[in-house]
Amino acid sequence: MSLQSSGRWLASVEFCRACSALSSNGAAMTIRTTPRVLSIAGTDPSGGAGIQADLKSIAANGGYGMAAVTALVAQNTQGVRSVHTPPASFLTEQLTAVSDDVCIDAVKIGMLGDSEVIGTVGRWLAEVSPAVVVLDPVMVATSGDRLLAAEAEEALRLLLNQAHLVTPNLPELAVLLGAAPAADWQEALAQGRELSRRHGVMVLVKGGHLPAEDCPDALVDVNGRLAGEVVEFRSGRVRTKNTHGTGCSLSAAMATVQARTGDWTESLKEVKEWLFGALVRADELEVGKGSGPIHHFHQHTPRPADRFSTEVWERTAGIRAEIMELDFVRQLAAGTLSEAQFGYYLAQDARYLNGYSRALARASALAPTEQEQLFWAKSAHNCIEVEAQLHREWLAGRGVQSEQGPVTKAYVDHLLAVSAAGSYAELVAAVVPCYWLYAHVGGELYDRYKSAGAAGHPYGAWIETYADEEFAEATRQAVAIMDAAAQQLPEQERERMMAAFEHSARYELHFFDAPRLYA
The missing domain is CATH 1.20.910.10 (Heme oxygenase-like)
Structure with missing residues (x-):
């Protein structure tokens, strides 16, 4: 980093700390009716996942969305074709450009790609200290494909220590622990407890990959920040193939709503209801030939009852x-x-x-x-x-x-x-x-x-x-x-x-x- 860019970085830090002092006194998040949320993730030109899904989720849940791009991904509803990772120095420029100017109430982190990018984000988090950091550890796709180089996995584990909430799918939860994927819900919760213990982070354990008729999700924290170690919510399983970007959308929504409520349990309750509706009405969009996106703005779009x-x-x-x-x-x-x-x-x-x-x-x-x-x-x-x-x-x-x-x-x-x-x-x-x-x-x-x-x-x-x-x-x-x-x-x-x-x-x-x- 040049001396000039280092100076901008430090100025950005002082600006954001000043914002934090003014608006974060333990109840600050409850007074931000329109939280300013930064997504740090890759792109999806078809609009269903990544930065594009994050911005929709933030807006749908009452936030003002901003974005710093970690990777340019050529993909659509049928799969990823190629990935271009810009230099980490350019990611630094993006991050400082935002935090130089805007008080950031919450951060959602998605696709990071490699160790250098992870390190860049980690250093920025350490300096800026956002009040809410939600990390979606993009490591294993629903298809089972690995999305993060093996040598970068340890760097991502270290980044967990700087997050407030981590939202892995079950294969990702297993990779973070160096274990086999959970075979049932109780084993998934046990893995969530272990990840929380190791990294001092709250874990959102998601049951969507399990072959059950319902779809459980639970906040898991062994560090005393919840009413109990496990706070669980269940909903029916929505039978739709259009689930593209569900994980991205969930994590971005959690960051946004938490910045509004200051209560993780209330945030998950609200987000889960929103996401259920987004899945129920996903088929209305008719986007793409593969797994289409969820309907982010379903609550703002009249249901076609006249059909x-x-x-x-x-x-x-x-x-x-x-x-x-x-x-x-x-x-x-x-x-x-x-x-x-x-x-x-x-x-x-x-x-x-x-x-x-x-x-x-x-x-x-x-x-x-x-x-x-x-x-x-x-x-x-x-x-x-x-x-x-x-x-x-x-x-x-x-x-x-x-x-x-x-x-x-x-x-x-x-x-x-x-x-x-x-x-x-x-x-x-x-x-x-x-x-x-x-x-x-x-x-x-x-x-x-x-x-x-x-x-x-x-x-x-x-x-x-x-x-x-x-x-x-x-x-x-x-x-x-x-x-x-x-x-x-x-x-x-x-x-x-x-x-x-x-x-x-x-x-x-x-x-x-x-x-x-x-x-």
């Missing part, structure tokens, strides 16, 4: 819950389903697809636009030539033959009756559940299958098809067409659409349960 799909999805929530509790679904995910039941299911589905394709062809004939006409025609073709082929390949050689079952017949009769007598909007509502519920149940099945371990699963190849992005995109298009068809319809016609959708959804439930009754 037909929102209303009908909420009205059929009980049916979806019943489907996921069926023995067929549970055993299929676990790989314990009998081959006889699976064979019956595929044979019936092959027969169903023949009738379903006729309903789709009728929708194509009634479609008011060329785009919708082409969509339904292509879907009808796929039923016969693509999806049915998957069934035939599995059934071939197994000698599985089955007459059309009563549930299959009733479901097809329902679709054909709506095709013959119903309006285009009513027919669309009747055919969409086969897309939407199939995608929903398939996603749940795929998650359970992957959590249980895919190796040796007898139906693995079939379940893998549920991860197909092309089908997910077709489902989104079908739902959008349904919403368009429902717009400006009289209430009576919307109710007929609703009834058609609910009847089909109920038939989907019976269809999944039929192998238990008839195989």
Whole structure:
């Protein structure tokens, strides 16, 4: 560092200490209604993670966001392509430029990359002493890929001593301790206690990587700064693939809210509620082809209650819950389903697809636009030539033959009756559940299958098809067409659409349960 830059650094330190003296007397954070929060992290040009996610999280939680860039990352919702790390001296310039001028109420630290960058941040923290420092130790991606050089891991461990809160995922928690990843929640909490003991830091232990139906998070501190060593909050697990940047967003939100409340427990409660809503509504954004971002500003964006799909999805929530509790679904995910039941299911589905394709062809004939006409025609073709082929390949050689079952017949009769007598909007509502519920149940099945371990699963190849992005995109298009068809319809016609959708959804439930009754 040059003598000139060293002088600016010291001037910056004195300025921030003066701010701290004026605004930090133990209750200072509670009077900052709009805390000034600095994010030190890498970039994400697709906007879902890193600096971009941090700034959204800070704003969404009532803060004023600032940023110092540690790395330029070429990435999108499908993965990282390359990383460029600017010189550490330039990071120093960024940090001092901010702290020369602005009193910083909280700091969130994300991707650091290498030992030199970590050292730069550590020296700056030691001099400036921000009132709130939240460290998200970006070391291991959700995919399992290592994001930090091995020689830099020890430097990052030392940086923990300068943080107030650290927010590792479970693989990162294990790396910080030099241990194997926790297999269950109790082991995760034990690892959190050990990390807190070693470094004198509070630990946010996150249960998102565990294969459980709920999603626990807990503040863990063995140093007496909480009401107990563990303060735990639980929420339901949100079934969405759009979780890109969740860890970045959580840590930035914690830094912001803590600077407003001064209470870590209250901060986690508030942030967890915000993050749950951001995940619940993530699918509305429709950003990218991979794991899309969460909806940071969901609380400021009116829920599309006037959309037909929102209303009908909420009205059929009980049916979806019943489907996921069926023995067929549970055993299929676990790989314990009998081959006889699976064979019956595929044979019936092959027969169903023949009738379903006729309903789709009728929708194509009634479609008011060329785009919708082409969509339904292509879907009808796929039923016969693509999806049915998957069934035939599995059934071939197994000698599985089955007459059309009563549930299959009733479901097809329902679709054909709506095709013959119903309006285009009513027919669309009747055919969409086969897309939407199939995608929903398939996603749940795929998650359970992957959590249980895919190796040796007898139906693995079939379940893998549920991860197909092309089908997910077709489902989104079908739902959008349904919403368009429902717009400006009289209430009576919307109710007929609703009834058609609910009847089909109920038939989907019976269809999944039929192998238990008839195989």
